[in-house]
Amino acid sequence: MSDETSPEPTGPTFDELGLSAGVLEAIKELGYETPSAIQAATIPTLLEGRDVVGLAQTGTGKTAAFALPILSNIDPYETKRPQALVLAPTRELAIQVCEAFERYASNLPGIRFLPIYGGSAYGPQLTALKRGVHVVVGTPGRIMDHLDKGTLDLSELRFLVLDEADEMLSMGFAEDIETILASTPEEKQVALFSATMPRQIKALTGQYLRNPKEVQVKSKTATAANITQRYLMVSYPQKLDALTRILEVENFEAMIVFARTKSETDTLAEKLRARGYAAAAINGDIAQNQREKTVNQLKDGSLDILVATDVAARGLDVERISHVVNYDLPTDVESYVHRIGRTGRAGRSGDSISFVTPRERWLLKAIEKHTRSTPAEMQLPSVDEVNATRLNRFDEGITAALAEKDRISFFRDVVAHYVTEFDVPELEVAAALAALLHGDEPLLLEERPEPARRQRTDRPERGDRGDRPRESGRSRISDQPLATYRINVGKRHRVEPRQIVGAIANEGGLRRADFGNISIRPDFSLVELPAELAPETWAALEHTRISGKLIELQADRGASGARSGGPRGRRDEGRDDRRENRDDAPKKERKPRHK
Numbered sequence: 155m156s157d158e159t160s161p162e163p164t165g166p167t168f169d170e171l172g173l174s175a176g177v178l179e180a181i182k183e184l185g186y187e188t189p190s191a192i193q194a195a196t197i198p199t200l201l202e203g204r205d206v207v208g209l210a211q212t213g214t215g216k217t218a219a220f221a222l223p224i225l226s227n228i229d230p231y232e233t234k235r236p237q238a239l240v241l242a243p244t245r246e247l248a249i250q251v252c253e254a255f256e257r258y259a260s261n262l263p264g265i266r267f268l269p270i271y272g273g274s275a276y277g278p279q280l281t282a283l284k285r286g287v288h289v290v291v292g293t294p295g296r297i298m299d300h301l302d303k304g305t306l307d308l309s310e311l312r313f314l315v316l317d318e319a320d321e322m323l324s325m326g327f328a329e330d331i332e333t334i335l336a337s338t339p340e341e342k343q344v345a346l347f348s349a350t351m352p353r354q355i356k357a358l359t360g361q362y363l364r365n366p367k368e369v370q371v372k373s374k375t376a377t378a379a380n381i382t383q384r385y386l387m388v389s390y391p392q393k394l395d396a397l398t399r400i401l402e403v404e405n406f407e408a409m410i411v412f413a414r415t416k417s418e419t420d421t422l423a424e425k426l427r428a429r430g431y432a433a434a435a436i437n438g439d440i441a442q443n444q445r446e447k448t449v450n451q452l453k454d455g456s457l458d459i460l461v462a463t464d465v466a467a468r469g470l471d472v473e474r475i476s477h478v479v480n481y482d483l484p485t486d487v488e489s490y491v492h493r494i495g496r497t498g499r500a501g502r503s504g505d506s507i508s509f510v511t512p513r514e515r516w517l518l519k520a521i522e523k524h525t526r527s528t529p530a531e532m533q534l535p536s537v538d539e540v541n542a543t544r545l546n547r548f549d550e551g552i553t554a555a556l557a558e559k560d561r562i563s564f565f566r567d568v569v570a571h572y573v574t575e576f577d578v579p580e581l582e583v584a585a586a587l588a589a590l591l592h593g594d595e596p597l598l599l600e601e602r603p604e605p606a607r608r609q610r611t612d613r614p615e616r617g618d619r620g621d622r623p624r625e626s627g628r629s630r631i632s633d634q635p636l637a638t639y640r641i642n643v644g645k646r647h648r649v650e651p652r653q654i655v656g657a658i659a660n661e662g663g664l665r666r667a668d669f670g671n672i673s674i675r676p677d678f679s680l681v682e683l684p685a686e687l688a689p690e691t692w693a694a695l696e697h698t699r700i701s702g703k704l705i706e707l708q709a710d711r712g713a714s715g716a717r718s719g720g721p722r723g724r725r726d727e728g729r730d731d732r733r734e735n736r737d738d739a740p741k742k743e744r745k746p747r748h749k
Contacts, residue, residue, distance in 0.1 A: 171197045174226035176261040181222070184257060190215035195369040197223050200345060205366035207359050208347040217254045220315045220345045224289070225255070227313075230264035234286025236306070238313040239338070241294055241331065243321040244660050245271035249446075250471050251317060252291040265289065270296045270306075272661040273694045274442050280305055294322060294330035295661055299697050301337055311338045319348040319355055325656025326649065328354060329702030335362050381498040383529035385508040385518060393481060393509055394422075396534055398429060400479070400507060401459075403535040403543050408452055408474035411461045412493050414482040414667050422481065423461040433459035436466040438663025439688050463665050464489050470496050480508035483517050486666070487524040507532070548588075636670045637685040641705040644677045649700055654681060657705070661698040662691040680710055 168181055168189055189197065192210045199206050200223035210216055224238045242248040252269040259265050268282045270292030283305055290297075290306070300306035314335070316322070322331060344363050348355050359366055388396045397411070411426075413419045416437035426433035434448050434457055445466070451457035453472050460467070464484065475497045484490050490508075497504030508529065510518050522528050555562060569583055641658075643649050651672045658664060658681070670682025695707045 166194050171222075172201045172226075173197065173222055174262075177222055177226050177258060180258050180260045180262075181218075183260065186218075190219075191371045192216055192369065193219045193222075195371075196220070196345070199367050199369070200224075200343065201226065203343055205343060205363040206345045207355075207363065207366045207368045208345065208371075209351060209368065210347065210349065210371040216317065216347045217251055218258070220317075220347070221251070221255050221258050224313050224315075225259050225262060225265070228262075228265060228288055230262070230266070230288055233310050234288075235310040236287055236290045236308060237311065238289045238315070239297075239308065239311055239334075240289070240291040240315040240317055241297065241322065241334065242291060242317045243293065243325055243327070244465070245269075245273060245293055245442075246465075246467070246470060247318065248291045248293055252289075254471075255289055255291070267291070270300065272296050272697065273663065273690065293660070294327040294334060295657075295697060295699050297334055298330050298699060298702075301334065308338050311342055314338055314342055314344045316344070316346045316348075316358075319346050319358070320350045320352060323352070323354045324652055325660055326653030326700040327657070330699060331358070333702060378495065378498045378504075380502065381494055381504045381506055383494065383506050383508075383527060384532040385510050385529045386532050386534060388509050388511065388534070390511055392534075394425060396509065397426075397479065397481060399535040399540055401426075401431060402540050404477060404505070404507075406458075406505070407476040408455075408457075408472065409459050409477040409479060410467055410470070410475055410493075410496050411459060411479045411481050412467065412484070413461060413463065414484075415665070416463055418482070419461045419463055419466075423459075426459055426461070431459050432457050433461060435461045437463045438465060438665065438691065440466065441690065464493065465659055465663060465665050467493070467496060471499055472496075473499070473502070475499075476504060478504070478506045480506070483508055483510055483514050485517065487521050489666075490521050491525065635685045636682040638710040639681050639683050640708050640710040641679050641681060641700070642677075643700045643703050643705055644675045644679050646676055647701045647703055649674060649679065653700055654679060657698055657700045658683070658695065658707075662687075662695045664691065 166189060168178060168186060171189065171194070173181075192208055193215050196206055196208050196219040200220065206220075208216060208219060220240070228237050240248075240251055242251055248269050248271045252267050255267050259267075266282070266285075266287045267289045268279065268287040268291070270279055270290060272293060272295055279300070283300070297306065301308075316331065319331075322328075344366070346355070346359060346363065346366070386396060386400075401409075411422065413422055416439055419435035419437045423433045423435035434451070436445050436448055440448070448457065448460070449470065449472065452460055453474065455474065460470075461481075462470075478494050478497045480490070480493060484493065494504070494506035497506065506529075508518075508521075518529070569580065569587075572578065572583055573580055641654070643654075651674070654672055654674075655666055655669055659666060659668070664683070668684055671680075672682070673680040692707070695705065698705050698707070
């Protein structure tokens with residue numbers, strides 16, 4: 155494997171990279187001017203037909219780096235079977251990549267695209283595959299399902315892309331990826347993109363790529379330099395007031411506000427709507443069609459604020475997002491990097507603001523160390539600053555109305571009639587009209603007295619409990635009740651907790667905070683998850699695989715589930731559970747229990 159470390163692009167334009175005329179026309183219409191470092195180094199290599207390993211952080215333009223050369227080489231009339239397959243770790247990223255392909259192919263008639271991911275109906279996917287598609291973008295689990303059913307034919311595949319390969323491996327898709335690779339023709343071009351180069355990635359490249367060129371884009375920090383990072387020290391009860399003040403003072407176009415739990419996203423979005431903001435929530439409980447509708451509203455400007463969980467917002471790429479607010483600071487640094495990466499995409503500038511409670515200072519230090527950057531501390535916008543902003547907007551509203559001369563001419567006559575009829579000064583009438591228009595809500599914010607300080611400082615604030623991970627390395631944030639579930643993979647399948655969390659969270663729309671203890675046994679594992687799993691989650695997890703094996707999720711009925719709450723008897727069920735796990739004991743047949 156040859157090495158090439160690429161600096162930031164200094165010269166080449168897209169015209170010089172060898173792309174087809176239709177692709178060049180599309181990217182110029184999109185406003186692309188100069189290729190990013192990963193694009194400048196990767197596109198010519200892929201156009202030559204050589205395999206590539208691209209090492210770059212998220213947000214560096216990897217999608218265009220592989221999509222543009224693929225589209226330049228696809229012939230829509232050669233075959234109706236897939237010519238290109240892109241594997242992505244999450245459904246959000248799969249949707250984003252497929253949408254990018256469609257944008258880049260706007261001047262290439264006849265090319266069809268299909269996203270395939272868990273949580274979406276099989277019917278439309280089967281119909282599209284029968285009709286014929288040229289580019290398939292999907293998650294490994296759902297691609298495996300189609301291969302098992304014989305509904306996806308990869309016999310004429312020419313291009314294979316592994317996007318965010320390290321993320322897919324960390325989520326337990328290693329065996330699925332190898333099975334998929336083995337189902338593709340030997341003569342094909344492979345591109346692998348990853349932020350890091352762990353041992354498993356090296357093994358994959360050595361086995362499945364032919365003399366690949368390695369392109370590495372080095373950066374001094376793990377976060378983009380064009381994202382301004384700030385933080386605000388705030389107690390939990392002050393968060394909503396702090397967010398409201400920031401929304402009033404910050405000049406933002408669109409914003410994602412990250413919360414830890416699904417219930418918090420719904421609650422916070424509702425509170426923001428009550429304050430007059432165009433806000434909506436997306437989380438794992440939101441149906442896919444509703445999610446897509448919400449994202450489209452964010453894109454077209456009918457929605458300004460998206461309140462989201464980590465998993466639900468993964469892969470979002472909306473140009474209007476100028477700000478990201480970490481309403482709840484994530485407990486792992488990688489989530490922080492991915493969150494703030496939703497803004498400042500493709501060279502645009504962006505802002506991130508993180509709310510940090512006093513007991514989360516250690517998290518802030520961890521973020522600084524990992525990202526090699528130092529977010530600047532900001533102060534809560536004062537009452538005077540908020541009021542100055544409100545008055546400026548009031549002035550701007552009057553100025554804009556005065557510019558509409560035809561519209562105000564009628565009202566000028568109405569006011570003149572009132573002034574003459576009731577002998578009231580025009581200034582008083584204007585003030586009365588302003589008060590009538592503004593309603594009962596006061597125009598200016600009033601200073602509130604400081605709340606009395608709490609006497610005790612040794613007890614976590616509400617919302618802070620569990621912020622620091624336990625010794626097991628897991629962090630329990632969600633306050634919803636848990637129950638114990640059984641999955642059909644264990645030590646002999648060589649699974650690790652991170653693989654269980656990654657696969658279940660991705661396919662089931664859950665968040666890491668929704669997980670409690672994980673106990674890996676020889677032939678199965680016990681996982682604490684929310685006691686009330688949504689029907690959509692059950693349906694999505696029905697086809698979930700870890701290490702190539704269906705997990706067959708079911709509620710656990712053994713003694714291990716007794717500690718998760720509820721009046722479960724330890725004696726009889728515990729005896730059964732111990733008996734089941736003895737190698738020399740007869741096995742009881744256990745039937746899945748569905749909710």
